[in-house]
Amino acid sequence: MTVHAASAEIASLDTQFADLDLAGRLSLAATLGRAVFTTSLGIEDQVITAAIGTHRLPIDVSTLETGRLFKETVDLMSETEERYDITIHRFHPQQDDIDAYAAKYGLNGFYDSVEARHACCHVRKLIPLAKALSGAEVWITGLRRGQSGNRATTPFVEFDAERGLIKVNPLADWDIDRIKAYVSAEAIPVNPLHARGYPSIGCEPCTRAIKPGEPERAGRWWWEGDEKRECGLHVPESPNGAQATENAAQPVSQASFAASPVR
Ligand code: SF4
DSSP: OOTTOOHHHHHHHHHHHHTSOHHHHHHHHHHTSSEEEEOOOOHHHHHHHHHHHHTTOSEEEEEEOOSOBOHHHHHHHHHHHHHHTOOEEEEOOOHHHHHHHHHHHOTTGGGTOHHHHHHHHIIIIIHHHHHHTTTOSEEEOOOOGGGOGGGTTOOSEEEETTTTEEEEOTTTTOOHHHHHHHHHHHTOOOOGGGGGTOSSOOBGGGBOOOOTTOBTTTTBSGGGOOSSOOOSSSSOBOTTSOBOOOOOOOBOOHHHHHTSOOO
């Protein structure tokens, strides 16, 4: 299997993944080429990291250390590394890029316009992501169909033509209740912010707690008002560094989410 797999082969793989458990899906993904899992330390990502660590799978675990993360997220990195005896590779933005961004937009200029926000995500996330995926043939993510309307058709396997690699979403068919049950059963460490109403956690200045009944990702870049918003990691970038927006969403009960076990 090469990264130039034909669409028919991708479809065949997608069918194979559907019949496997999580460890089986990750194991199969690792046979397709050099595999990198990018984690944001969110609850679903912790499930994948736990499986990689527990089963000692040959998959690199990487994260985008944007410099604007919550302390709780940074602390969870170390806790997770110790718990599973793994290394989470941190990819940071370049200081020159941050300086140039701050000079043009202001350090927190992302509040002022969608363009400025996309530019910040480009510097702090997309450029480091490209480094994290350098040399990878398989990109593993924690995308789930239940996270948003735009992600409702997320396949197990797809070909990322922009990056030229196979993208594997082993939790595509897991809903949040299944995630929480797995975390509880396996005593997986998760971000304590989840219990405070943050089902989706990104950079601190761009994430708020959600209200009961709001979609899981409603607390991300909430000021933009657009119900279709992403950071660009999972949607193609346009030539000017901005990216297509997306979303619509499936409501989640904050009370239900906050009841999930946290450590
Ligand atoms: S989420 Fe906010 S702080 Fe983080 S990279 Fe994007 S705009 Fe910048």
